[in-house]
Amino acid sequence: MLPSSPLPPLRLAAPPVSGRLDSAITLSTVARLVASGTAVSKADLVPAAGLARTTVSTAVDDLLARGLLRLDGTRPTVGRGRPADRLALSPRGGHVLLADVGARGAHLAVVDLSQRVLAHTHAPLDVTDGPDAVLATIETRLAALHHRAKQERTAGDVLARAVVIGLPGPVDGHLGVPVRPPIMPGWHAYPVSARLREAFGCPVVLENDVNLRALGEARAVPADQAPLLFVKVGTGIGGGLVTREGVLHHGADGAAGDIGHVRVRGAPDEACVCGNVGCIEAVASAGAISRRLGCTISELQTLVARGDAGAQNAVREAAGLIGELVATLVHFYNPARVTIGGSLTAASDALLAGVRSVVYQRALPLATRNLVLAASTLGEYAGLAGAIVLGIERVLSAEEIGTVLGADRSPGAPLGARALGTCP
Ligand SMILES: [Zn+2]
Structure with missing residues (x-):
């Protein structure tokens, strides 16, 4: 199990409210801000949402009446006036099921709409076993976790409203399929999202695992730390980019x-799983270093943590190559923060220190004067954090919130079946 509160509150993005302003967008904005924990009273919501007081008040009353929001005590107001009602998402509003799948195991979790982690487990698996075996394991384990969460934490039936799955390879999020993932034989074009939608009867979000980490990290640190570039150095090497607006940059086809x-100056001609030679992943990943040293990645972590000279040297060399790449990316994108994550940074600061020295030496001052280059603050839970953000934002989106509000709830619950209308 996770410690009681392993993750800080994660900021959720509200849909843009300019232009067309129908009630679904207003309800989505208010619900997401409350789920964010940033605005928990009507008075907080007015400036946070950028909406008129009466609009916010109507939306809050509507969400309370329909049972998606509930009153959660009061909070003192500054200066005069009675304490303000504190708003929270109802624990019965729905659950989000999460699977952050790595090459050799998956973090699986169930959260409610207020970001509470209700159940969590780590399931060992091997993505090279293929999609049928791996997804069958994930379905069984997630269903069991969901069942446990309902029994132990919510005392009654609460529907799964979304599933978010991260995979360690390129994915097409629109089609819901992996696209020629180098370390996942048999997964190309497999209908991952369609299968999970069938299994759980709710929308599915498919994302690349490093993108999930990037998003989780970006929403856990202050908003001015974006654009954020996440570089994961593990079995392979991958990157994820969060824009200044706090959303993932996918590029035209999802390959961003x-x-x-990519190949960097001075890299040896090692063959890569992708068919090319000299890729940064083939020469500087934890996988590449451990192959060269004739050990496993976890043995490499132990050697590095213990200060073994050979392992330290190998990591320093890798850090030099990764630093060259990061310096190029810093010039191109001018991130506010570069986060280095993955198994090697968990073991020691050597990789981070090596990358940092190259970046500050190579990149020009304008790109680095405010740059923060740091290890992941969420560690191995960064991917789950990103999945929480995508899942709750999806459930509380203008497109989906009507489903939650309109659903037939348990007997006696005040949620009506009234369809969402458009504001007059
Ligand atoms: Zn390659």
Whole structure:
């Protein structure tokens, strides 16, 4: 199980409210801000949403009446006036099921719409076993977790409203399929989203695992730390980019950030799983270093943590190559923060220190004067954090919130079946 509160509150993005302003957008905005934990009273919501007081008040009353929001005590107001009602998402509003799948295991979790982690487990699996075996395991384990969460934490039936799955390879999020993932034989074009939608009867979000980490990290640190570039150095090397607006940059086909297969100056001609030679992933990943040293990645972590000279040297060399790549990316994108994550940074600061020295030496001052280059603040839970953000934003989106509000709830619950209308 996770410690009781392993993750800080994660900021959720509200849909843009300019232009067309129908009630679905207003309800979505208010619900997401409350789920964010940033605005928990009507008075907080007015400036946070950028909406008129009466509009916010009507939306809050509507969400309370329909049971998606509930009153959660009061909070003192500054200066005069009675304490303000504190708003929270109802624990019965729905659950989001999460699977952050790595090459050798998956973090699986169930959260409610207020970001509470209700159940969590780590399931060992091997993505090279193919999609049928791996997804069958994930379905069984997630269903069991969901069942447990309902029994132990919500005392009654609460529907799964979305599933978010991250995979360690390139994915087409629109089609819901992996696209020629180098380390996942048999997964190309497999209908991952369609299968999980069938299994759980709710929308499915498919994302690349490093993108999930990037998003989780970006929403856990202050908003001025974006654009944020996340570089994961593990079995392979991957990148994820969060824009200044706090959303993932996918590029035209979803391949943005797939930096493992670029070549940097001075890299040896090692063959890569992608068919090319000299890719950064083939020469500087934890996988590449451990192959060279004849050990496993976890043995490499132990050697590095213990200060073994050979392992330290190998990591320093890798850091030099990764630093060259990061310096180029810093010039191109001018991120506010570069986060280095993955198994090697968990073991020691050597990689981060090596990358940092190259970046500050190579990149020009304008791109680095405010740059923060740091290890992941969420560690191995960064991917789950990103999945929480995508899942709750999806459930509380203008497109989906009507489903939650209109659904037939348990007997006696005040949620009506009234369809969402458009504001007069
Ligand atoms: Zn390659």
